[in-house]
Amino acid sequence: MMPAAGAGAAPSAIRGEIYSFTRVMEAPAAFAGQAPYYLALVRLEDGALITAQLTDIDGKVCIGDPVEMVTRKLTTDGERGMIVYGYKFRPPVR
């Protein structure tokens, strides 16, 4: 059972658990410099699934692991290197 939305101090929708994941070795051009990296489908506490990279990973990653959303640089765009920011997920920081 997922906890009810809105409980606790942090907005519930930014926490979730890993539904499934992969470790990308052969990356698209815009992400080639970051490979290998983890890409996951995260089941948010409100039940929605979201596709995002995992970051700040030290040890083993498992389906069911809790994660929380953070803002990170995703890639750079174009010749002038405009930074594209977005969301990634990391193990919860205590």
Place this chain on the structure above:
Amino acid sequence: MSEVCIIGLGMTRVGEHWARSIVELAEEAASLALEDAGRSAVDALILGNAYGGVYNQQTQLGALVAAQLRLHGVEAFTCEAGEAAGGVALRAGYLAVKSGAVQSALVIGVEKATDIVGAARVGARAASLDAEYEALQGASLTAMAGILMRRYMHEYGRALEDFAGFSVNAHRNGTKNPLAMYRNRLREGAFAKAPMLAEPVSLFDSAPDADGAAAVLLAASEHADDSARRPVEIRGSAAASDTLALQDRANPLHLKSAAKSTAAALKQAGIARDALDLLELHDAYTILTALSLEAMGFSAAGQGSAWAADGGERIALRGALPISTFGGLKSRGNPSGAAGIYQAAEAALQLRGAAGGNQVPNARTALIQSIGGLGATTVTHILSASA
């Protein structure tokens, strides 16, 4: 209403055609198909292509190829649905002939992947994912297949080795196909040790990007009788869609579009699933084959991978349900937008009894299935040998 028949077919070798352009590949396949049918004119040219806009900076391939074939002024256009482009082109040709709007349609699938290489090509193929919610996060087609496969293994307690038989079977059949890209055998033990592309999807689990073109000439049955070869009838044709992003599906392990288009095509054909003699599936990744077999009703959820057991002997040419009879995308190669037309041409050879060393004994009815992305589009056709 008249029936729609395949009266001619042609295919190029699948592989790396460094020295040839996308137009030349399409021209070769189309010329072979016209020659096979003993025809020189068509009412329409419909072309399937997935990535020409990015791989080759070329759109309007329909008109371009028509001019190359000197079919001046003929109706000609391109259909796109990611890697189901071949399937939707066949469907468009079928509808055009079935409606009576045209009497014949030349359907060509073509892809020239080797104009770009490496990470650039991986990025280009990611265009058939959801750009904002998947590709912008660093996803590739292979990565999303990896996510599906790991979830499947977790949910149903399957190991990587359980999928090996799909690739072993494809390569076993591909060794006999002179047009196949990789004609080597694959040892079952080598499968799980292959280099990873996106865990758990490995090199031996994923079909290779390739150049190639295939063509079929469709004609209304009353105009098919005078053709050079025995016509093959298209008895069922159906397409269905689903969300591009896996995250938007209630159950990512259920290929809804495959279930829906299969049921509709079988119903139209009036054929029971068990009466099918062979399947050509979109085996770009082994997980897609397992999920397709489940969506089509050949297995319960979680049991699709069981068809790969024992080196895939149940799906071999003389098995209970032959799959990938010319090597499938895995061994014949994956010329993305052309894959669906290779399936049609290969199935037609089976039903003509002209498949040589790849022949399925007594093949009367075949199902071919073309998938775009990870099931955002599925096109299913059922072909039968004419009486």
